[in-house]
Amino acid sequence: MRILLIGATGKPGAAAHKTLAGRGHEIITVGRRGGGLRLDITDPAQVTEAYDRAAERAGTLDAAVSAAGDVPFEPVAGMTAEDYTAGFRG
Numbered sequence: 487m488r489i490l491l492i493g494a495t496g497k498p499g500a501a502a503h504k505t506l507a508g509r510g511h512e513i514i515t516v517g518r519r520g521g522g523l524r525l526d527i528t529d530p531a532q533v534t535e536a537y538d539r540a541a542e543r544a545g546t547l548d549a550a551v552s553a554a555g556d557v558p559f560e561p562v563a564g565m566t567a568e569d570y571t572a573g574f575r576g
């Protein structure tokens with residue numbers, strides 16, 4: 487399959503990349519600073535553009551995997567309301 491993998495350089499993303507590529511899938515990587523396509527997935531316009539660019543470059547996509555996220559890791563007692571909100575958004 488041809489798979490769009492967002493967050494391929496992160497920890498779960500790298501594991502997904504290795505496993506999927508090892509099974510013979512074609513992977514198009516996505517990130518803000520690295521990857522075959524560079525975009526910020528928090529911007530819906532950039533997400534739409536990325537699908538268009540991926541389709542132009544590689545043809546039909548069979549699947550999309552997102553391993554990206556930005557979640558605060560803190561002891562529960564130390565987390566603020568802003569941390570919970572940021573985790574929910576992430």
Ligand SMILES: NC(=O)c1ccc[n+]([C@@H]2O[C@H](COP(=O)([O-])OP(=O)(O)OC[C@H]3O[C@@H](n4cnc5c(N)ncnc54)[C@H](OP(=O)(O)O)[C@@H]3O)[C@@H](O)[C@H]2O)c1
Binds near residue numbers: 495499518525527554
């Ligand atoms: N690390 C762990 O052991 C672990 C375990 C379970 C779950 N998780 C979850 O997995 C997610 C990723 O964690 P991580 O440790 O791999 O973080 P990380 O090392 O910061 O990697 C995040 C990956 O996502 C990309 N990314 C982040 N924000 C993006 C955005 N707005 N647009 C496009 N790409 C974006 C980053 O690339 P760029 O920097 O180039 O954008 C990078 O490839 C988080 O939700 C985390 O809670 C992590």
